[in-house]
Amino acid sequence: MSVRxxxxxxxxxxxxxxxxxxxxxxxxxxxxxxxxxxGYFPNITHAPALVGLKEGIYADALGDGIDFxxxxxxAGPDAVNAIFSGxxxxxxxxPNPAIxxxxxxxxxxxRVIAGSTSGGSGLVxxxxxTSVDDLKGATLATPQLGNTQDVALRWWATNxxxxxxxxxxxxxxxxxxxNSEIVDAFLTDRxxxxxxxxxxxxxxxxxxxxxxxxxESDEWPDTGGRFVTTQLIVNADYLKAHPDNVxxxxxxxxxxxxxxxxxxxxxxxxxxxxxxxxxGRRLDDDLLTAAFDNLTFTVDPVAPxxxxxxxxxxxxxxxxxxxxxxxxxxxxxxxxxxxxxRDRVSGLEGD
Numbered sequence: 001m002s003v004r005x006x007x008x009x010x011x012x013x014x015x016x017x018x019x020x021x022x023x024x025x026x027x028x029x030x031x032x033x034x035x036x037x038x039g040y041f042p043n044i045t046h047a048p049a050l051v052g053l054k055e056g057i058y059a060d061a062l063g064d065g066i067d068f069x070x071x072x073x074x075a076g077p078d079a080v081n082a083i084f085s086g087x088x089x090x091x092x093x094x095p096n097p098a099i100x101x102x103x104x105x106x107x108x109x110x111r112v113i114a115g116s117t118s119g120g121s122g123l124v125x126x127x128x129x130t131s132v133d134d135l136k137g138a139t140l141a142t143p144q145l146g147n148t149q150d151v152a153l154r155w156w157a158t159n160x161x162x163x164x165x166x167x168x169x170x171x172x173x174x175x176x177x178x179n180s181e182i183v184d185a186f187l188t189d190r191x192x193x194x195x196x197x198x199x200x201x202x203x204x205x206x207x208x209x210x211x212x213x214x215x216e217s218d219e220w221p222d223t224g225g226r227f228v229t230t231q232l233i234v235n236a237d238y239l240k241a242h243p244d245n246v247x248x249x250x251x252x253x254x255x256x257x258x259x260x261x262x263x264x265x266x267x268x269x270x271x272x273x274x275x276x277x278x279x280g281r282r283l284d285d286d287l288l289t290a291a292f293d294n295l296t297f298t299v300d301p302v303a304p305x306x307x308x309x310x311x312x313x314x315x316x317x318x319x320x321x322x323x324x325x326x327x328x329x330x331x332x333x334x335x336x337x338x339x340x341x342r343d344r345v346s347g348l349e350g351d
Contacts, residue, residue: 033241033242033245034065034066034067035066035067035068035069035089036062036066036067036068036069036089036090036242036245036249037069037070037071037087037088037089037090038058038068038069038070038071038088038089038090038091038092038249039070039071039072039073039079039082039083039088039090039091039092039093040053040070040072040073040079040091040092041072041073041074041079041092042072042274042275042278042279043197043199044120044198044199044271044275044283044288044291044292044295045094045117045120045197045198045229045230045295046092046116046117046230047117047260047267047271047292047295047297048092048116048117048230048253048256048257048260048297049092049116050270050271050274050275051256051259051260051267051270051271051274052252052253052255052256053070053274054270054271054273054274054277055256055259055270057252057255057256057259058249058252058253058256059252060252061248061249061251061252061255062245062248062249062252063248066245066248071087071088072278073091075097075144075147076093076094076096076097076098076147076148077097077100079091079092079093079097080093080097080098080100080101080104080109080110080233083101083109083110083233083234083235084101084105084109086235086237086238088235089234089235089238089242089245090113090232090233090234090235090238090246090249091232091233091234092116092230092231092232092233093230093231093233094147094148094228094229094230094231095148095228095229095231095305095306095309096146096147096148096151096309096313096319097147097148098110098112098231098233098306098327099306099309099310099313099319099322099324099327100146100319101233102322102324102327103319103320103322107323107326107327108236109235109236110233110234110235110236110327111233111234111236111239111327111328111329112231112232112233112301112306112327112328112329112330112347113232113233113234113239113246113250113328113329113330113332113333114231114232114250114253114299114301114330114333115228115230115231115232115298115299115300115301115302115345116229116230116231116232116253116257116297116298116299117228117229117230117295117296117297117298118226118227118228118229118295118296118297118298118300118302119216119217119225119226119227119229119294119295119296120197120198120201120229120291120294120295121148121149121152121195121196121197121198121201121216121229122195122196122201122212122213122214122215122216122217123140123153123156123193123194123195123212123213123214123216124186124193124194124195124196124201124204124205124208124210124211124212124213125138125192125193125210125211125213126186126189126192126193126209126210127209127210127211129192129193129213132160132213132214135160135172135192135193135213136162136171136172137171137172138172138173138192138193139168139172139173139175139190139191139192140153140172140173140174140175140191140192140193140194140195141174141175141176141177141181141182141185141186141191141193141194141195141196142174142175142176142177142194142195142196143176143177143178143179143182143196143197143200144176144178145166145176145318146313146318146319147176148197148229148309149195149196149197150174150176150195150318151309151312151313151316151318151319152195152216152219152309152312153174153195154174154312154316154317154318155312155315155316156195156214156219157171157172157174158315158316166317166318175191179196179197179200182194182196182200182204183200183203183204183207183208186204186208186210187207187208193210193213195214195216197229198291198294198295199283199287199288199290199291201291201294202287202290202291202294203287205290206284206286206287206290207287220305220308222304222308223302223304223305226296226298226300226302226305227302227305227308227309228301228302228303228305228306228309229295231301231306232250232253234246234249234329236329239329243332246332247332247336250332250333250336251336253299254299254333254336254337254340257297257298257299260297261297264292267292267297268285268288268289268292271283271288271292272285272288299333299337299345300345301328301330301345301347303328303346303347303348304348306324306327306348307324307348310322310324324348325348325349327347327348328347328348329347330344330345330346330347333345
């Protein structure tokens, strides 16, 4: 399937498929002077949020003068909609929800202020599938139509020269399902594989007997194998009205990631503890260790990979063309890094 044909399909798969409402960026930014609401997922790819909250690092950085609270989400579009409405002020999200929110609001609603997590996704398949050629005619799952992993699989399949569509037809059948459903489908032989993030990648390998056929890091040679999995975004109006609050949040974020990288074992423990508090169940130690080994925690947003994700989504027909210049607001982060004698991070040209 040619890139041109895929782009023509974009008209039929609009942003509405991605769960973003047409609600304009709202909320009274002045009302947030003494508050900060942080959104995140109870997921290993959001481990900096789990660790920072469990250890009280974000709360300490914000101080007693800020009414700090959190809200959990299960999908990126829901978190972005909460940014739109002003119900949350900052949130951890994947690259494609941020791109979609930026496009939907015409650049008005949000800004990326830091990276959080890189890596940790790929295509896991059944043991009998030993090569790419074995996949033709296979049924493969992704977590959600148009989400980060769905785009990655569709782009990769395009590069194999395969046809596919959003209804599950073509040379390979791509079926979006919830992550929990993907695990069940893999264990019961209803799918041949899935392009998923951690911890589901490790779960399919450890619990399902699968193996990684495609490590997504291999698909990003221009960034040394790094690609953004989770990043920290903020409501644009909140950033403009309350930069000091954002500065304090970023201080906590830097401190959290530094602590995680200095003591990975303690970071895994804090992640497991916070996850158990939220979900009522504890992650297996072997699963958690395997997932952490596949992830890199960094404040660098790996901006070139986000632009690449947008280009891939456009080519796959799930995102209209979008100008991303202005999406990144890294001045506060870079000031903090420079003050600590550390290397600055980069956004895109024009940011």
